[in-house]
Amino acid sequence: xxxxxxxxxxxxxxxxxxxxxxxxxxxxxxxxxxxxxxxxxxxxxxxxxxxxxxxxxxxxxxxxxxxxxxxxxxxxxxxxxxxxxxxxxxxxxxxxxxxxxxxxxxxxxxxxxxxxxxxxxxxxxxxxxxxxxxxxxxxxxxxxxxxxxxxxxxx
Numbered sequence: 803x804x805x806x807x808x809x810x811x812x813x814x815x816x817x818x819x820x821x822x823x824x825x826x827x828x829x830x831x832x833x834x835x836x837x838x839x840x841x842x843x844x845x846x847x848x849x850x851x852x853x854x855x856x857x858x859x860x861x862x863x864x865x866x867x868x869x870x871x872x873x874x875x876x877x878x879x880x881x882x883x884x885x886x887x888x889x890x891x892x893x894x895x896x897x898x899x900x901x902x903x904x905x906x907x908x909x910x911x912x913x914x915x916x917x918x919x920x921x922x923x924x925x926x927x928x929x930x931x932x933x934x935x936x937x938x939x940x941x942x943x944x945x946x947x948x949x950x951x952x953x954x955x956x957x
Contacts, residue, residue: 804942804948805942805943806952806955808938809932813846817853817854821850823849826911828955829879830906832907833878833924834926835926836923837914837926838931842930845911847929848881852879867894877907879907880909897921924945941955
């Protein structure tokens with residue numbers, strides 16, 4: 803499967819990558835997972851992606867709520883943060899199976915906490931903090947839709 807690596811020197815690079823992904827038509831029904839240590843920039847990337855898609859208003863981390871819904875025109879978006887996810891029964895009780903079965907963009911931070919419950923990601927994004935504001939970022943496609951999304955990026 804396709805794979806891209808980037809070095810982001812600052813937050814402008816984060817925004818540029820997010821805008822390029824947002825411009826791809828396949829993003830409307832994609833599932834992206836975000837991996838990295840605390841403070842690596844996962845939520846920052848999501849904020850830039852949602853802004854590039856046209857989400858207005860406050861975009862907060864769903865760390866305590868587990869999921870935050872958003873809307874960009876007619877595009878439903880769900881931002882998950884499974885950091886505090888402990889009980890697989892929460893999955894059914896919260897209706898996550900229905901969300902993942904519906905059209906729209908799904909973004910998940912800490913997906914390993916929900917392993918076995920979530921589908922395979924179209925793209926896995928790994929963000930590694932380096933010195934200062936620099937980040938090493940790997941985008942890896944795991945589906946045909948993910949490959950198409952990566953083809954449209956200008957690395």
